[in-house]
Amino acid sequence: MKIVKIIILVLLVAFVGIQFVPTERNQSDIVPVTDFMLVNTVSKDIKNKLQVSCYDCHSNNTQYPWYNKIQPVSWILEGHIKDGKEELNFNEWDLLSSRRKASKLRSIIKQIESSEMPLSSYTLIHKDAKFSDREKKELIEWITQLKDSL
Amino acid sequence: MKNLKIGIAAMLLLVVSFTNAQEKEKMDHSKMKMDKMQDAKAEAVLADYFMVKDALVGDNTKKAAQMGTKLVASLKAFDSSSYTKEQQEELADIIEDATEQAEHIAKNAIDHQREHFKTLSKDITDMVAITGIKNTLYQQFCPMYDRGSAWLSTSNEVRNPYYGSKMLKCGKVQKEINN
Numbered sequence: 001m002k003i004v005k006i007i008i009l010v011l012l013v014a015f016v017g018i019q020f021v022p023t024e025r026n027q028s029d030i031v032p033v034t035d036f037m038l039v040n041t042v043s044k045d046i047k048n049k050l051q052v053s054c055y056d057c058h059s060n061n062t063q064y065p066w067y068n069k070i071q072p073v074s075w076i077l078e079g080h081i082k083d084g085k086e087e088l089n090f091n092e093w094d095l096l097s098s099r100r101k102a103s104k105l106r107s108i109i110k111q112i113e114s115s116e117m118p119l120s121s122y123t124l125i126h127k128d129a130k131f132s133d134r135e136k137k138e139l140i141e142w143i144t145q146l147k148d149s150l
Numbered sequence: 151m152k153n154l155k156i157g158i159a160a161m162l163l164l165v166v167s168f169t170n171a172q173e174k175e176k177m178d179h180s181k182m183k184m185d186k187m188q189d190a191k192a193e194a195v196l197a198d199y200f201m202v203k204d205a206l207v208g209d210n211t212k213k214a215a216q217m218g219t220k221l222v223a224s225l226k227a228f229d230s231s232s233y234t235k236e237q238q239e240e241l242a243d244i245i246e247d248a249t250e251q252a253e254h255i256a257k258n259a260i261d262h263q264r265e266h267f268k269t270l271s272k273d274i275t276d277m278v279a280i281t282g283i284k285n286t287l288y289q290q291f292c293p294m295y296d297r298g299s300a301w302l303s304t305s306n307e308v309r310n311p312y313y314g315s316k317m318l319k320c321g322k323v324q325k326e327i328n329n
Contacts, residue, residue: 097243
């Protein structure tokens with residue numbers, strides 16, 4: 001029994017301890033002129049969809065959930081956002097060449113088609129981020145058009 | 151007096167044109183050397199691309215990933231300094247894009263690898279259009295994969311990297327590329 005108590009105590013101390021580890025926060029009020037929504041003509045529906053389903057990890061501004069300041073959640077979120085922005089940052093869209101844009105759009109289509117994005121761990125909490133079959137179809141159609149117009 | 155002046159002028163002209171010619175020769179020489187070296191680097195990229203392709207033809211994810219990593223390295227080693235400014239810009243763009251595709255091939259499952267191989271094939275095709283090639287290549291085409299997808303091969307026999315053993319010989323030769 002004693003050993004259980006010690007383990008619990010150690011875990012508790014560790015949990016409290018990691019709360020003091022700082023994490024970088026992904027927040028910005030500025031939407032740069034290179035933003036995907038600004039350089040493309042995007043319908044209100046699609047704009048809203050992209051914002052809710054993609055921008056948290058693929059832009060410079062995350063709408064954090066309430067529990068985001070609790071470790072180790074912060075770490076996990078930080079990792080996802082870092083990876084996400086490395087792959088694709090919608091805020092910096094227009095910095096890409098036409099070739100790079102076409103590749104990115106092709107990948108976006110594939111990711112949506114195969115339901116790999118948005119991540120299931122994300123849609124688990126953000127129910128509204130999930131695409132219905134109809135939304136998927138509409139999005140893919142529109143992105144394909146955009147790609148072909150490049 | 152007048153003759154002397156003309157003589158000096160003529161000598162000067164001769165000296166100038168001579169040094170200029172020498173300069174030019176030097177430049178031509180260095181450029182030729184560079185071109186050859188670069189061709190070798192473009193060929194290295196091409197060789198790794200074909201290794202990726204062959205791995206995908208053989209449905210071999212692991213090998214494709216390894217060759218993807220190799221391709222990332224040979225793309226990095228590519229040096230475009232002997233090309234014109236315009237070509238350099240386009241090559242930089244191509245290399246950046248191809249590198250991303252190769253990186254994805256290096257760390258994903260086969261469906262993903264094939265997806266990125268499609269984009270990679272376009273990049274490499276555009277690259278050889280600028281750098282030229284040593285041996286004849288064949289651009290092949292599979293109408294079924296992702297609304298039609300092309301790839302490059304050293305042989306005119308079709309071996310489909312998008313489907314592998316599922317549809318090994320499905321596709322056609324679209325174009326023969328000679329440098």
